[in-house]
């Protein structure tokens with residue numbers, strides 16, 4: 256849709272060109288959300304595309320995903336054979352309600368900054384222990400794990416004008432075995448639960464990430480693959496009924512039920 260309040264669109268070649276951030280400014284990534292509804296508080300868009308960041312970079316430390324990397328670019332990524340978690344990228348991308356038609360526009364950073372419970376790139380990068388590099392308007396860059404950046408439904412710890420620069424997935428997490436389950440109340444509907452677990456080679460370091468069923472991603476870490484009772488006990492302790500996200504895509508009791516059910520399926524698959 257046309258945004259009738261916009262009076263300026265900036266296309267900086269470097270961040271140094273961006274002076275005078277004010278309340279009406281907004282970073283523009285793929286624009287798939289920004290242009291999907293009126294933005295009465297926004298009068299200036301700052302397009303990140305012109306910065307020309309390399310979408311994906313493989314290093315010894317892991318995979319650097321630029322915030323401006325498109326969903327389609329991540330979907331096409333094929334990592335080194337040792338990175339057994341790479342097929343999880345496509346599983347999570349398939350979990351989007353957003354159709355393939357906007358994969359070429361929507362960015363990984365935009366999805367994380369939107370901080371919606373059904374943000375499948377939040378699920379993916381949180382489960383793979385991703386760490387965000389944030390560029391504040393003033394001061395030094397800071398690093399925040401994805402799981403801590405997102406604090407609720409459309410809520411995060413980004414400060415005004417702060418920019419998500421990239422997300423690093425550590426090689427250690429990319430080497431782990433993974434299992435994922437996703438469920439929606441309706442066919443192609445928004446995720447009601449998206450549950451991922453990762454585990455090391457020797458069955459050590461089992462990490463369960465619950466998302467979509469909860470307003471923000473929630474992680475449970477075990478030194479080894481837990482028993483069914485231990486997993487269920489830990490889930491119920493960390494996520495009492497009121498901690499589930501109750502909305503039109505599923506009631507809290509429904510989401511609690513499917514979370515327990517899918518977590519156990521995943522545990523069995525990885526055990």
Ligand SMILES: Cc1cc2nc3c(=O)[nH]c(=O)nc-3n(C[C@H](O)[C@H](O)[C@H](O)COP(=O)(O)OP(=O)(O)OC[C@H]3O[C@@H](n4cnc5c(N)ncnc54)[C@H](O)[C@@H]3O)c2cc1C
Nearest residue numbers: 282284285286287288289322352353362365366368374419
């Ligand atoms: C049909 C449809 C289906 C959708 N389905 C889903 C879905 O299933 N799950 C879901 O989570 N979302 C969904 N969305 C919402 C949205 O399209 C996605 O979240 C998308 O990933 C946003 O990315 P974008 O690059 O288009 O962000 P934009 O629309 O450009 O930006 C989104 C917000 O993030 C901010 N932002 C973007 N990049 C940065 C950055 N690097 N640093 C700081 N702030 C930044 C922008 O200022 C803006 O406030 C859907 C949208 C549509 C239209």
